[in-house]
Amino acid sequence: MKTSDGVRLEMELGIEPNEGERFPGVAVVCHPHPGFGGDMHNAVVRSMATAAWEEGYVPLLFNFRGTGRSEGTQSGGVNEPLDVDAAVTYARKLATDGRVLLMGYSFGAKMCTMWLNGGGKATAFVGVAVPSTTDYPDYSDVPSLYITGEFDDVAPLDDGLSRSLMTGGLHVVVEGSDHFFHR
Numbered sequence: 001m002k003t004s005d006g007v008r009l010e011m012e013l014g015i016e017p018n019e020g021e022r023f024p025g026v027a028v029v030c031h032p033h034p035g036f037g038g039d040m041h042n043a044v045v046r047s048m049a050t051a052a053w054e055e056g057y058v059p060l061l062f063n064f065r066g067t068g069r070s071e072g073t074q075s076g077g078v079n080e081p082l083d084v085d086a087a088v089t090y091a092r093k094l095a096t097d098g099r100v101l102l103m104g105y106s107f108g109a110k111m112c113t114m115w116l117n118g119g120g121k122a123t124a125f126v127g128v129a130v131p132s133t134t135d136y137p138d139y140s141d142v143p144s145l146y147i148t149g150e151f152d153d154v155a156p157l158d159d160g161l162s163r164s165l166m167t168g169g170l171h172v173v174v175e176g177s178d179h180f181f182h183r
Contacts, residue, residue: 098123
């Protein structure tokens with residue numbers, strides 16, 4: 001999978017497709033900040049991929065630029081929306097009707113919102129622990145679900161609620177959890 005600026009990204013699909021095989025829906029799952037050890041093997045990301053699979057979506061996980069076996073250099077969010085775009089573009093080719101569920105955890109959720117705010121389109125968006133530094137959304141036409149830990153100090157409860165109200169999205173609070181969903 002390659003970005004529009006030529007960076008090859010490491011990716012993993014939840015099922016090995018046969019030549020030309022397509023799926024009813026694909027879920028692109030974006031990982032937390034690579035500068036803090038985040039990658040597509042993160043436990044929360046894997047849980048999100050499992051949840052997508054259980055809802056009938058084939059999960060597509062990838063590493064942002066400069067992470068794992070992905071080429072390029074991490075840019076702290078400047079160029080990573082291009083990575084989201086490459087993943088969604090690839091996912092659309094695999095989905096029979098272009099149905100792509102966009103999911104992100106922490107930094108990954110922020111990159112998803114940046115991509116959506118820049119005009120990207122997805123069937124739906126799930127943001128888990130969306131950092132409070134994230135711009136408020138301008139994608140109210142995309143059904144959205146925000147999941148926040150009750151004691152998250154990176155993505156505070158009040159911010160998640162505000163974001164969900166602005167988009168008409170749903171907001172779920174995981175009681176007793178922090179940003180890492182440790183209980």
